[in-house]
Amino acid sequence: MSESTNSEPKEVAETAPSATVQKKEFVRPPVTIGKDIVDGLKYMLFNPDANIILMPLLLLTESMVLKLIVNNVAYTEIDYKAYMEQLAMIDDLGELNYDHIEGGTGPLVYPAGHVILFRCMRWLTEGMEHVERGQAAFRYLYLLTLFHQFLVYYRLQIPPWCIAVVCLSKRLHSIYVLRLFNDCFTTLFVIHCVLGYWRAASLQSPKTRFIVSTLTSLVYGFAVSVKMNALLYLPGVLAALYVINDGRIIACVPSLLAMLAVQIVVALPFLRSYPYQYLHGAFNFSRQFMFEWSVNWQFIGEDGFLSPEFQRSLLLSQVVLLVYLFASRWTPGRALFKDIASSIIHPFSAVIAGSTSAQRTFLVSRFLICANYIGILFSRSLHYQFLTWYHWTIPIMLAWSRMPIYLGLPWYVLHEYCWNSYPPNSTASALLIALNSILLLKVLVSDRMPEVKEEAHEKAE
Numbered sequence: 001m002s003e004s005t006n007s008e009p010k011e012v013a014e015t016a017p018s019a020t021v022q023k024k025e026f027v028r029p030p031v032t033i034g035k036d037i038v039d040g041l042k043y044m045l046f047n048p049d050a051n052i053i054l055m056p057l058l059l060l061t062e063s064m065v066l067k068l069i070v071n072n073v074a075y076t077e078i079d080y081k082a083y084m085e086q087l088a089m090i091d092d093l094g095e096l097n098y099d100h101i102e103g104g105t106g107p108l109v110y111p112a113g114h115v116i117l118f119r120c121m122r123w124l125t126e127g128m129e130h131v132e133r134g135q136a137a138f139r140y141l142y143l144l145t146l147f148h149q150f151l152v153y154y155r156l157q158i159p160p161w162c163i164a165v166v167c168l169s170k171r172l173h174s175i176y177v178l179r180l181f182n183d184c185f186t187t188l189f190v191i192h193c194v195l196g197y198w199r200a201a202s203l204q205s206p207k208t209r210f211i212v213s214t215l216t217s218l219v220y221g222f223a224v225s226v227k228m229n230a231l232l233y234l235p236g237v238l239a240a241l242y243v244i245n246d247g248r249i250i251a252c253v254p255s256l257l258a259m260l261a262v263q264i265v266v267a268l269p270f271l272r273s274y275p276y277q278y279l280h281g282a283f284n285f286s287r288q289f290m291f292e293w294s295v296n297w298q299f300i301g302e303d304g305f306l307s308p309e310f311q312r313s314l315l316l317s318q319v320v321l322l323v324y325l326f327a328s329r330w331t332p333g334r335a336l337f338k339d340i341a342s343s344i345i346h347p348f349s350a351v352i353a354g355s356t357s358a359q360r361t362f363l364v365s366r367f368l369i370c371a372n373y374i375g376i377l378f379s380r381s382l383h384y385q386f387l388t389w390y391h392w393t394i395p396i397m398l399a400w401s402r403m404p405i406y407l408g409l410p411w412y413v414l415h416e417y418c419w420n421s422y423p424p425n426s427t428a429s430a431l432l433i434a435l436n437s438i439l440l441l442k443v444l445v446s447d448r449m450p451e452v453k454e455e456a457h458e459k460a461e
Contacts, residue, residue: 048157096273098281111282112267113225142176148191162395181385189223201360217255221262236371240364247351289381296382299426318378401442
């Protein structure tokens with residue numbers, strides 16, 4: 001007993017000094033306010049993870065900015081009164097002949113989806129009695145469109161600085177809440193389509209991809225029924241459907257039928273009464289634009305602008321660049337034209353089966369966004385309101401071009417200058433063509449399909 005009792009204090013005495021040695025004194029890290037600020041700025045400008053912070057702030061800011069614009073800047077009448085006059089002829093007089101439906105700025109030249117939407121606007125604003133209600137509706141339309149844009153940017157992991165520029169356009173704000181153009185509705189629907197096709201491409205099940213892409217095609221069909229500019233996406237949509245359905249041509253047919261069905265359903269009253277007049281008025285591809293309002297081709301002169309040779313050269317250039325886009329972005333190790341030929345011979349076969357969701361989403365996003373941008377570059381005419389057709393894609397194109405911020409911001413400032421120059425002039429139009437050409441070519445050269453493992457992509461999903 002005495003030996004055990006004496007040994008316990010000895011053990012304690014031996015262990016106590018070791019505990020003292022292990023204890024370390026806390027050392028406060030040095031304060032580096034400057035470095036912390038720089039790191040924070042880099043994070044907010046370049047790290048896509050910061051978008052979850054930036055996007056809600058931008059939405060809130062834009063909501064307040066639009067309120068300030070509506071309350072302090074006078075509404076400018078351009079086309080909205082004509083929309084109302086045309087709707088009055090249809091609804092009040094029962095006129096269904098597109099050759100006879102007109103307003104103060106000319107005949108009705110938009111498809112029946114436009115009629116449906118602006119019939120709702122006419123009810124809301126009571127014609128021209130309460131235009132301020134229309135401005136409020138277009139403010140919400142702007143914010144809803146911006147929210148959908150942010151969903152696309154978030155999925156594509158666009159750097160924050162590229163996203164921030166989308167809220168800086170003076171022209172775009174006025175198009176929405178001071179002009180009330182129908183282009184704004186089309187933009188919302190095509191962005192929704194990009195999200196839908198992108199989602200379809202990311203899915204593993206071919207059956208689910210087929211269902212989602214077909215439903216999305218219904219939305220795309222309605223976008224075309226509002227305004228024909230949505231057709232600029234059509235080459236990209238067709239290519240996207242081909243990729244989504246693994247090269248099964250027969251699986252793409254229901255989507256095409258869905259697009260056509262929407263056109264027929266929305267236009268049924270006109271097609272029953274005056275089908276030729278409707279199709280010629282709403283889908284007149286030979287319609288001539290007014291040179292004085294052309295933002296993009298002032299530098300070639302009016303004679304060149306109206307020349308059939310010039311218009312055919314634009315179409316040919318667009319086709320050539322689209323073919324290059326599809327061929328150069330095709331899945332590595334495969335040949336586009338060989339796959340298409342195989343699909344024609346075997347329309348029920350999954351010619352390009354085995355592609356990963358990462359490859360499909362890459363192709364679908366590039367085909368849709370770049371096909372529209374190519375169409376913009378070679379458009380016969382761009383009026384001021386047509387900025388809505390592609391402005392939302394500028395952050396994406398800047399990111400894909402890998403243009404550094406010190407070049408990207410000046411590019412955007414110059415681009416905005418072109419669209420705010422009034423009236424349209426040769427200097428601004430030449431600069432606009434140059435800027436859009438540089439950005440598009442930079443994307444075509446710099447942007448290539450990355451080596452992405454399927455497992456990593458699925459985790460991101």
